[in-house]
Amino acid sequence: MPPPTQRQPAKPTGLDCRLAVLGKDARLTPHRREVFEVLAASTDHPTATDLYTRVKDRSPHISLATVYNCLDHLTTAGLIKLVHLERGQSRYCANLHEHVHFHCETCGKVIDAHPASDFDPAKFWNLPKGTRITRTDLAIHGTCDACASK
């Protein structure tokens, strides 16, 4: 019989709970944990290089390739979201609650906006028969209050 892992009796934190799903297909390595934790602590939708510089504060030897690798695994596992708002760098987001992204075209800031009421895209759009939806991405572009006031 395989011995059960004699793991720490500590209660898993919220992040640990979320990260537990990684075990199935990919290891929860210290780097993956760190990348996830740093992203989860960020509210500014950082890019891969943003995360690289932030994670380097804790793990000075991590490489950018590893950050990309970790982000890919976390995205595949559904733990984080990849966001494409504009040309250039992709952004990442650990907010898994249903939300959309408001992108200020003046200052570049990205703000999460949460639903005021139910939103079911399938209700609104005539998608071809047989289409299977895995995720939706709503990006709202415009000018944020601060920029509009200037």
Next chain:
Amino acid sequence: MPPPTQRQPAKPTGLDCRLAVLGKDARLTPHRREVFEVLAASTDHPTATDLYTRVKDRSPHISLATVYNCLDHLTTAGLIKLVHLERGQSRYCANLHEHVHFHCETCGKVIDAHPASDFDPAKFWNLPKGTRITRTDLAIHGTCDACASK
């Protein structure tokens, strides 16, 4: 050598009407017209390099930089839309009717889906006060019927 075509005094087509707005800020050059016409005749949301190869059939001397330049001007003029669905190349779309993009993650195909009923993003999402919306971009990712049937 053949004389340059002495163009018809024909009525402006739908495309000409749309292109007329270019006159204000940018010239309607033959290249810009061609890029627009080729895009307007495409239903597959081509990338800049896709358009480059298609336009080269008509204008063998056009450069990729010019295609990018034309696409930038047409986008700025509001004649076409820039679509970011995934990493890598941006895609372009000349369908200005309100619609969303369905992206098949298996075959990469992009399908326009039109509204079944009114959709006003401002109704559904709690955007910060003072936010001004200039455009919204809804991308629906999943599997198309053909890929799902396999």
Next chain:
DNA sequence: TTTAGAATTAGAATGATTCTAATGTTCCAA
């Protein structure tokens, strides 16, 4: 016609991402 400004070009430069090959780490079965 002249001329300033815009458009175009080829190729170089940039920047984001992915790949490669070498090395290190972990897990599992014997």
Next chain:
DNA sequence: TTGGAACATTAGAATCATTCTAATTCTAAA
């Protein structure tokens, strides 16, 4: 435990999309 297979990590190279540059050509208005 141990040996090996599979996975993770690294630095740097390679790739790919896009933008920039500098030279040239075109256009429109004076």
